[in-house]
Amino acid sequence: MILKTRETNRVVMATILPVEASLANSDPFKEEMISLMVQGARLIIVSFENVNYIDSSFLGSLVVALKYALPRNIDIYLVSLKPDVHNLLTLIRMDKVFKIFKDYDEATATLNNA
Amino acid sequence: MNGYSDRFETIFKCDLEAVSDKVNLCIAHIEQSAAGNNIGLGVITRTKWVITEMLTNAIKHSDVEECLLTIRMNATQLLFEKKDNGNPLSLHRCDEDKKIVWPLESASFPKKIQVSHNGSESLWAVADDANHVIFYIQEIGDPAMPALLKDTNEHFGLLILTKASDTFEYHYEPESATNRFLSTFNLQAI
Numbered sequence: 001m002i003l004k005t006r007e008t009n010r011v012v013m014a015t016i017l018p019v020e021a022s023l024a025n026s027d028p029f030k031e032e033m034i035s036l037m038v039q040g041a042r043l044i045i046v047s048f049e050n051v052n053y054i055d056s057s058f059l060g061s062l063v064v065a066l067k068y069a070l071p072r073n074i075d076i077y078l079v080s081l082k083p084d085v086h087n088l089l090t091l092i093r094m095d096k097v098f099k100i101f102k103d104y105d106e107a108t109a110t111l112n113n114a
Numbered sequence: 115m116n117g118y119s120d121r122f123e124t125i126f127k128c129d130l131e132a133v134s135d136k137v138n139l140c141i142a143h144i145e146q147s148a149a150g151n152n153i154g155l156g157v158i159t160r161t162k163w164v165i166t167e168m169l170t171n172a173i174k175h176s177d178v179e180e181c182l183l184t185i186r187m188n189a190t191q192l193l194f195e196k197k198d199n200g201n202p203l204s205l206h207r208c209d210e211d212k213k214i215v216w217p218l219e220s221a222s223f224p225k226k227i228q229v230s231h232n233g234s235e236s237l238w239a240v241a242d243d244a245n246h247v248i249f250y251i252q253e254i255g256d257p258a259m260p261a262l263l264k265d266t267n268e269h270f271g272l273l274i275l276t277k278a279s280d281t282f283e284y285h286y287e288p289e290s291a292t293n294r295f296l297s298t299f300n301l302q303a304i
Contacts, residue, residue: 020134022130022133022166022170023130023170023174024130024131024133053162053166055166055167055170055271056167056170056270056271056273056274057170057174057270059270084159087159088163088274091277092270092273092274093232093234093235
């Protein structure tokens with residue numbers, strides 16, 4: 001299991017458990033993300049609080065999950081990114097594709113303000 | 115290669131579980147060799163990304179049991195090389211929608227190859243002969259949301275290697291069927 005999840009009113013807080021988000025766990029991550037959407041999530045807030053580094057394979061899975069989500073009007077937010085992880089997303093401009101927040105509270109505040 | 119006062123070699127067994135330890139070993143060597151020099155955290159971070167992507171590519175694409183990693187360093191440059199005798203580089207050419215494999219079959223060089231394009235930047239490869247290619251990024255604009263979902267997915271690894279390095283290139287040595295991927299970091303640019 002790659003994700004530890006908690007669901008409230010179809011909003012899923014999904015915390016990535018491994019310290020390294022890499023080729024070793026990119027496929028199960030993708031499957032778990034799609035499974036959450038199939039089960040009815042309308043928003044998945046993915047927390048990177050445990051992740052020290054991320055590679056291109058895991059980023060690819062993240063994009064596959066987003067590609068699945070967009071036509072179904074499901075949102076994916078990213079929170080609690082450590083500097084190296086955030087910098088890598090910025091390097092390849094993924095920071096413009098995903099909605100990124102400082103933490104879970106900041107992400108959920110956008111829902112309360114909506 | 116001349117001019118590098120420090121040289122470190124290590125074999126990477128193409129095992130997914132060994133990536134992290136090998137990356138850490140290489141980074142530890144760089145930090146140790148750079149002691150006293152202002153190599154900068156930025157270079158360390160970028161080098162870590164590059165080594166991770168090179169090792170991941172060895173596992174995903176090379177179809178070999180091991181590859182040789184070499185780090186060379188002097189006061190102005192850090193060079194990381196991955197060498198193997200596996201599958202040569204192959205790319206999906208996005209501008210012509212076809213796969214190309216090294217060594218290139220072409221009558222004329224230099225040859226520009228568009229590898230990926232996302233609306234805000236393009237990844238290009240410039241082959242100056244059949245066996246050597248250098249990658250670079252062409253910035254196009256800065257839209258609010260680049261079309262990253264279109265065709266970039268397959269090329270994240272190359273994109274990271276190209277953008278994190280100051281120079282990223284590939285050499286194919288036909289006599290020995292050897293692949294050499296080289297990433298160079300300019301230390302004076304810090």
